[in-house]
Amino acid sequence: xxxxxxxEKRNELLMRRELSFILRYDGATPSRMQIAGKLxxxxxxxxxxxxxxxxxxxxxxMELTGNARVYxxxxxxxxxxxxxxxxxxxxxxxxxxx
Numbered sequence: 001x002x003x004x005x006x007x008e009k010r011n012e013l014l015m016r017r018e019l020s021f022i023l024r025y026d027g028a029t030p031s032r033m034q035i036a037g038k039l040x041x042x043x044x045x046x047x048x049x050x051x052x053x054x055x056x057x058x059x060x061x062m063e064l065t066g067n068a069r070v071y072x073x074x075x076x077x078x079x080x081x082x083x084x085x086x087x088x089x090x091x092x093x094x095x096x097x098x
Contacts, residue, residue: 001025001034003042014080015072019043024063032089035066045070051081052089 007020071077
């Protein structure tokens with residue numbers, strides 16, 4: 001996986017950084033968890049502060065474009081972000097067999 005951050009903007013009002021990126025990969029399209037982990041490592045932040053907004057793949061290419069937001073604190077992330085975006089991509093807990 002190779003990341004290229006194409007745009008980075010600071011939003012002081014919402015206390016976050018807004019990123020646009022291009023991801024080039026080999027093989028199958030990586031999962032949201034893999035993308036979030038790699039992106040958090042590249043920009044040196046905690047995965048809990050990172051929210052991936054959109055991912056769009058290109059037909060016939062091994063690349064995708066995406067948008068992400070990095071919050072200053074977990075409080076501001078919970079106040080601002082929609083609930084379905086914070087839970088998207090997180091594995092569901094396995095149900096116990098009765």
